C-alpha cells in the first residue's frame with residue numbers, strides 16, 4: 434500500500450488556506466461600507482478630487498460627512514472620529530497645525546497639503562507589504578462625500 438501522508442498533508446494545507454481566504458474575504462466585505470447619504474444640498478463644484486477641500490466651511494457638508502463617517506469609517510477610526518479606536522489614527526488632528534499660521538497664503542497652502550494627503554489616503558487606501566491596513570475608497574465614495582467627511586473631521590470636537 435502507498436503511504437497516504439503526502440495527500441493529507443496537502444489537503445490540510447489547502448483547508449487552512451481556504452479557511453484563511455474565507456476569513457480575509459469576510460473581513461474585507463465588512464470593511465467597505467458604501468454610506469447612504471443624500472448629497473443633493475451640495476454644490477456641483479464639490480465633484481472633484483482636487484484639493485483644497487471645496488466644501489470647507491459648508492455646514493451641510495459637516496452634517497452629511499458625520500453620517501457618512503459613522504457608516505463607513507467609525508468601525509476603525511472611532512465613532513464621531515473621537516480617536517477611541519486604535520490602530521487607525523485620529524483624523525481630527527490632520528492639518529490642525531495650519532491654523533496657527535498667520536500668513537493667509539501660507540495657511541491656505543498648508544491646509545491644501547493636508548487635504549491632498551487626506552484625499553489620497555482615502556482614494557487609494559493604505560497597503561504595507563501587501564497587507565491592507567485601510568481599503569481604497571475610490572469607487573465607493575464620490576468626491577463630494579469624501580470631502581464632506583474631511584469637513585466633518587476637521588470640525589469634530591477635539
Ligand code: HEC
Nearest residue numbers: 464505506508509520521522551554555559566567570582
Ligand atoms: C478597516 C479599517 C478602516 C476603515 C474602515 C477606514 N480606515 Fe482609514 N485608516 C485605517 C488605518 C489602520 C490607517 C493607518 C494606516 C497606515 O498608516 O498605514 C488609516 C489611515 C487613514 C488616513 C490617513 C491618516 C494619517 O494620519 O495617516 C485617512 C485620511 C483615513 N484613514 C481616512 C478614512 C476614511 C475617511 C474612512 C471612511 C471612508 C476610513 N479611513 C475607513 C483603517 C481604516
